[in-house]
Amino acid sequence: MKKKTKKTSNFSKNLITVIMVALLYAVVAVALYTGKASRQLSNMLIPISAYIVMAVSLNLVVGLLGELSLGHAGFMSVGLFGGCLLSIALADVLPVAVRLPLAMLAGGLVAAVFGLVVGLPALRLKGDYLAIVTLACGEIIKNVITNLKFTGGALGLDTSPVYSNAKTLLPFAIVLVFLTMIVMMNLKNSKYGRAIMAIRDNRIAAESTGINVTYFKLAVFIIAAFFAGAAGTLYGHFFANVKAASFDYNMSIEILVIVVLGGMGSVRGSIIAAIILQALPEVLREFADYRMLIYSVLLIVIMLLNSSPKFAEMKGNWSIGSVVKLAKNKKKSKEAAENEQ
Amino acid sequence: MSNNKPPRAPKIPDSPLVPYPSGAFVPERDVKSIPVLETHHLGIDFGGLTAVDDFSLTVGKTEIAGLIGPNGAGKTTVFNLLTNVYQPTRGSIMINGFSSAGKTTAQVNKLGIARTFQNIRLFSNMSVLDNVRVGMHNTTHENLLASITHGFGYRKAERTSKEQAMELLDFFSLTELADAQAGSLPYGAQRRLEIVRALATSPRILLLDEPAAGMNPSETHELMENIRRIRDTFHIAIMLIEHDMNLVMGICEGICVLNYGKIIAKGTPDDIKSNPTVIEAYLGKKGAKGQ
Numbered sequence: 001m002k003k004k005t006k007k008t009s010n011f012s013k014n015l016i017t018v019i020m021v022a023l024l025y026a027v028v029a030v031a032l033y034t035g036k037a038s039r040q041l042s043n044m045l046i047p048i049s050a051y052i053v054m055a056v057s058l059n060l061v062v063g064l065l066g067e068l069s070l071g072h073a074g075f076m077s078v079g080l081f082g083g084c085l086l087s088i089a090l091a092d093v094l095p096v097a098v099r100l101p102l103a104m105l106a107g108g109l110v111a112a113v114f115g116l117v118v119g120l121p122a123l124r125l126k127g128d129y130l131a132i133v134t135l136a137c138g139e140i141i142k143n144v145i146t147n148l149k150f151t152g153g154a155l156g157l158d159t160s161p162v163y164s165n166a167k168t169l170l171p172f173a174i175v176l177v178f179l180t181m182i183v184m185m186n187l188k189n190s191k192y193g194r195a196i197m198a199i200r201d202n203r204i205a206a207e208s209t210g211i212n213v214t215y216f217k218l219a220v221f222i223i224a225a226f227f228a229g230a231a232g233t234l235y236g237h238f239f240a241n242v243k244a245a246s247f248d249y250n251m252s253i254e255i256l257v258i259v260v261l262g263g264m265g266s267v268r269g270s271i272i273a274a275i276i277l278q279a280l281p282e283v284l285r286e287f288a289d290y291r292m293l294i295y296s297v298l299l300i301v302i303m304l305l306n307s308s309p310k311f312a313e314m315k316g317n318w319s320i321g322s323v324v325k326l327a328k329n330k331k332k333s334k335e336a337a338e339n340e341q
Numbered sequence: 342m343s344n345n346k347p348p349r350a351p352k353i354p355d356s357p358l359v360p361y362p363s364g365a366f367v368p369e370r371d372v373k374s375i376p377v378l379e380t381h382h383l384g385i386d387f388g389g390l391t392a393v394d395d396f397s398l399t400v401g402k403t404e405i406a407g408l409i410g411p412n413g414a415g416k417t418t419v420f421n422l423l424t425n426v427y428q429p430t431r432g433s434i435m436i437n438g439f440s441s442a443g444k445t446t447a448q449v450n451k452l453g454i455a456r457t458f459q460n461i462r463l464f465s466n467m468s469v470l471d472n473v474r475v476g477m478h479n480t481t482h483e484n485l486l487a488s489i490t491h492g493f494g495y496r497k498a499e500r501t502s503k504e505q506a507m508e509l510l511d512f513f514s515l516t517e518l519a520d521a522q523a524g525s526l527p528y529g530a531q532r533r534l535e536i537v538r539a540l541a542t543s544p545r546i547l548l549l550d551e552p553a554a555g556m557n558p559s560e561t562h563e564l565m566e567n568i569r570r571i572r573d574t575f576h577i578a579i580m581l582i583e584h585d586m587n588l589v590m591g592i593c594e595g596i597c598v599l600n601y602g603k604i605i606a607k608g609t610p611d612d613i614k615s616n617p618t619v620i621e622a623y624l625g626k627k628g629a630k631g632q
Contacts, residue, residue, distance in 0.1 A: 183489050190488035190495065191474075191481050191502070194467070198475040201464035208424055210450035210479045210542050219485070 014185045017268040021181065024275075025174050032167060040282060042166040048278045049173035050076075050235040053180045055258040055270040057227035060184055062256065063265030064193065065220045066200030068131040070252045071118070072228055074138030075111040077247035079229020080236040081151050083107025087162045087237065096164060100172050100237065103162075104230040111229025112222045114141070119221035123214065138252055145244035156243035163240045173234055180227050184267050187223075196220055197265075261302045273302075375438045377402050377453070377546045377578045378423070383432035384602075385422060392418045393602040396432070400546060400595075403572055406580040407593035409613075411622060415602040416582045417459055420548050424456055425449045437545055451479055453545035457535040457552065459582075465524025469515060469534055472523045473506040476541025509537050512574070513567065529560055533567070540571065547571065549581040553588050561585060565592050590614065598622065 028045060031037040054076060061069045087103035094102070122133045145151050152158060187193045195216050198206040207213055236242050258277055262269030280298065284291040305311045376399045383396040393415045400406050408416050421427045423434060425446050434441045436452040444452070455476075464472050474481070483498035510516050513533045518526060523534060532552060539547055552568070553561045565588055572579055583589050589596060590610045598606040598613060600622040606613055613619055 186489055186491045190491070191478060191483040191498070192485055192488040194471050194475050195478055197467055197471075198464045201466050202462045204426070205458065205462035205464065205538075206475070207446040208426070208450060208456055209476045209538060210447050211475070212445070212447045 014267075017185070017271070018178075018181065020268070021177065021271060025170075025177075029170060029174075032170060044279060044282055045166050046169050046173055046238040047235065048275055049170075049177050050231040051255070051258065051278050052177050052271050052274040053227055053231035053234075054255045055262065055274045056180050056184050056267055057224040057231070058255050059259045059262070059265060059267065059270045060187070060220055061224045062259050063263075064188065064196050064200065065217060067123070067217065068127065068256075069134045069221075069224075070131050070249060070256065071134035071136075071138030071141070072224070072255050073247040073249070073251035074134075074141035075115060075225040075228040076232035076235070076251075077145060077244050078114045078141055078232070079107035079111035079225075080232030080242060080247070081145055081157060081244070082110030082229065083233025084157060084159050084162060084236040084242070085150070087233070088159065091161045096168055099162075100164075100169075100234075103237075104172070104176065104233045107233030108226040108230035111232065112226040114229075115222045115225025116218065119218050119225075123217040123221060135249055135252070138247075138249055142244050142248055151244065154243070154245070156241045157236075158240070159236055159242055160240040162237055164237050166238070169234065169238060176227075176230055176234060180231075181267055181271070183223070183227075188265070188267075192216070192219070257299070261299070261306065263306065376400060376435075377404075377437055378580070379435040380423070381433045381435075383419075383422060383429050383434065385418065385427055385430045391602055393422065393599075394431075396422075396599075396602075396604060398597055398604070398607075400578050400580055402545075402578055403576050404578050404595060405568065405572055405593050406578070407589040407596040408580060408582045408599060409584070409586075409589055409596060410599035414599040416599055417550060418602075419599070420456060420550055420582065423449075423548060424454060450542055450544075453543075454548065455539035455542045455544035455546075456548035457532075457539050457550055459550040459554065461531050461535055463523040463531055463534060463538070465522070467523055468519070469510065469521055469523050469526065470503070470506055470519040472534060472538050473509055473541045474502050476538040477502050477505060478542075480543060506541065509541055512570075513537050528555060532556070532564075536567070536571075540575065544577060546578040546580060549579065549583075551582055551584065553583055553585045561588055564588070568592055 028037070028041070032042055032045070054072060058069065058072045061067055061072075083103040083106050086106045087099055090099050090102070093099075118134070118137045122130055122137065125133055146154050187196075195206070195211045198209070198211060199213055199216055203213060232247075254277075258273045259270055261277070262271070262273030277299075280295055281291060284294055287294065378398070378400040380396055380398050384394045385392050396419060398406075408419060410416055418427065422429050423436075423441075425441055425444055425448075436449065436454050439452050441449045441452060441454075464475060467475070481498050481502045483495060484493070487493040487495040487498065507516060507519065510519055513536070515530060515533060515537065518530060523531070526534060536547070536549065536552070549568070553564055556564065568579055568581070569592060571577070581589075581593070590613075593610060596606075596608065596610055596613045597604055598616075598619050605618050605622055606616045608616070
């Protein structure tokens with residue numbers, strides 16, 4: 001009996017996340033297509049979607065596998081350039097509806113291959129060393145792309161032939177976000193997910209229970225790189241010019257911040273944190289000088305909240321029912337206090 | 342031995358029990374069946390230090406074997422050698438008639454060897470049930486596609502693995518705790534869970550590294566019962582490292598004594614008890630004289 005409730009609760013948790021994101025996108029889509037969305041909002045939509053995909057896929061590496069990877073932006077830029085170059089080549093032949101998914105797939109695959117190449121030697125390292133190697137790999141990728149001719153060099157790749165506005169890109173973004181989300185959630189509740197989490201919790205014990213640690217680490221790295229690449233391609237289509245230099249370690253760390261603040265291994269957390277942290281600088285634009293100050297203060301507040309066990313407990317039982325319960329309990333205790341008086 | 346795969350998770354075989362005590366420390370005594378574990382002149386050096394040397398041992402199919410010795414004798418090193426955590430410098434290991442040379446720890450586990458650890462190593466952030474299901478990793482028929490899509494036989498595989506895991510948990514009366522986080526369990530339950538997880542890999546031989554460490558006499562007694570029950574139910578061999586002599590003498594059919602990385606005595610509990618070399622190793626020369 002107990003087992004059953006656990007399973008349903010797991011299932012409904014995922015369902016809530018899916019519904020939450022679906023509702024959010026529905027509202028945004030209606031606003032966008034009826035022309036009610038502000039310029040600011042429509043400009044934020046695609047980058048935020050890309051960041052959601054980036055954060056959720058990085059969460060697979062950091063949250064589930066427990067390895068610190070600081071080169072996620074590198075995979076994104078590899079995917080971006082791979083996908084966009086293909087898209088530019090096919091710009092006159094295929095319509096957007098076919099070209100973009102194809103480009104995203106290609107970008108994802110290119111990034112996955114890079115994930116394999118980087119991961120094969122790097123994943124033999126542990127902890128801090130892996131973080132340093134992935135950081136270096138991200139920087140190497142950035143510098144190589146900046147110095148290649150066919151990627152446009154330091155001037156950046158001219159993606160104006162394939163530039164599309166938010167209205168065209170939104171459906172693809174929604175599909176990509178849902179795909180990433182569902183893959184990540186499904187993986188978590190499966191044999192593979194359990195093996196990955198086992199490696200995170202205790203590598204030696206996982207090995208001695210018959211889990212091929214290298215294989216799983218590599219698989220996670222490749223899957224994460226694939227989604228990063230696909231997100232990169234999407235991101236690239238939203239700009240008329242992309243420079244490899246903007247995909248540096250700052251961006252990797254920005255994604256890592258989203259993952260950490262959203263909660264390790266939590267898909268919903270990553271999504272919420274991605275939206276908040278990406279929208280915040282835009283929303284706070286009016287406050288100009290105080291913008292970054294407010295941003296950093298908020299980061300600290302979230303960090304403190306996350307480290308408090310009470311908040312974690314609340315977050316764990318986050319549902320409408322528990323909010324009502326909490327309110328009721330407060331009321332009761334208030335009444336009790338009044339009665340005593 | 343045409344079948345390379347270890348048997349599917351715990352099922353009581355129909356064949357009659359191999360008569361025990363097999364006492365198969367000496368190979369000739371159990372010639373008919375291939376011994377579940379055989380080591381020949383196993384040795385490992387760490388730099389200039391020889392941690393284990395000339396370690397030859399045979400464990401029969403349903404034997405409970407004990408590995409004892411003073412602190413630092415190299416007992417855990419032997420376990421690490423058997424599971425290929427360390428690669429041996431010399432000698433060979435045969436598990437179920439297959440050589441484990443050049444294999445990884447995970448591959449050796451597939452040959453049919455499972456272990457627990459001296460300092461408990463559970464997947465502490467995962468549920469008790471999931472800990473056991475990780476143990477069933479290689480017997481769960483679920484590929485990456487099924488894992489990602491939750492189709493293609495995912496439900497069936499998950500259901501079977503869950504049923505088997507619950508069965509195993511029931512065997513050790515851990516059913517109630519199935520949903521609890523493994524790290525939050527009381528000490529004794531954690532020790533039991535580690536054994537369950539090792540059993541879930543459907544091994545032919547189970548290595549227990551100090552299973553009674555930190556337990557009180559009644560818990561130790563329960564553990565003894567459990568070890569016997571494991572052997573009688575799953576028909577597997579068990580090899581254990583233990584300092585609690587009541588436990589070792591009580592359940593082991595064959596005992597091997599290690600000192601400074603070398604075997605100083607092998608035999609039945611009674612042989613070991615009266616062996617002067619063993620007494621000397623534990624109590625020193627003066628102590629041995631006083632006996």
